[in-house]
Each structure stands twice: as structure tokens, then as C-alpha cells.
Amino acid sequence: MYNRIAVLRAERSMSRQILARELGVNQQTVGFIERSDYVPSLELAFKIARFFNLPIEAVFSPEPFRPLSEQLYEMPRKQA
Template identity: 50%
Template sequence: MPYIHNRITLFRAECGISRKELAEAVGVNPQTIGYLERGDYNPSLELGMRIAAYFDVRVELMFSFEPFESVAAVLRRTGE
């Protein structure tokens, strides 16, 4: 099964919410959010869509088969 990269930690930090708060909002155990963030678990399509909807973003902004560019790299590039 391919590894699915995600930005859950980044979006949680930006919104100032805990794993527990996100878990309650999308109907899973807080451990599941931790597993997802660490890459120990790939979400079901339904869960991926619920997480993206919670943050009001498209699924492809939250999940990808390819690694996301780091925030530092984006900031360096936009600061040029």
C-alpha cells in the first residue's frame, strides 16, 4: 500500500486545535489522529474527506502520494 503524506499537523497547529479536538470533530479516537500524523496509518477515503472538510480545504491540499514541499522552502522561495 502506498504511503499517503498529509498536512494534518500543520493545519492543526495553524488552527490551534489538539488531536483530541480534531478526533472528536471527525468521529475517531485521538490515537487515530496521531497514527495519521506519524504516517503509521493511511486514512480511509471517508476519513480523509471528513478531515479535509473540517479544515475547509480540498482533499489534495491535505493528502498526497508525493511528499509536500516544506513550509520553510515555500517561505524562502516567496521571499526572494
């Protein structure tokens, strides 16, 4: 499971410790989720998405996320 938690935290200048406290989990849990070493429960995934005020699919994905610059500007892919 891929996620954007580290990016979302960085945008808000938020430490793992602060996010963990807000979510009611251990800060190591946040680190494991960010590194994809642990897949959160559905309940925790929704809690994280609600915390960032985003739809769950903006935070988590079964596929790697495209770079934000590519998504925003729909950069054409290079032809081989």
C-alpha cells in the first residue's frame, strides 16, 4: 500500500510525533505506515484521511502515486 503521509506532514511542518498523538497511535506506527512496512487498518486509514481533510484515495493507493508535478501539469511522457 502506497501513501502520501510524509508529504502531507511536510506540507504542514508536522512531526511524526504530533501526527501520532493526534491519531492516538505510537509515532513508530506512523513511521512504519509511511515506509509501507505496515498497512493500517481501514479504521486508521480513514482516520488519517479525515485528519488531513482529504479523500482516502488522495492519501492511500494500491499503485504508486504519480509525481504531483505530473498530475498537476499533465506533463507528456517521453516517447522511446
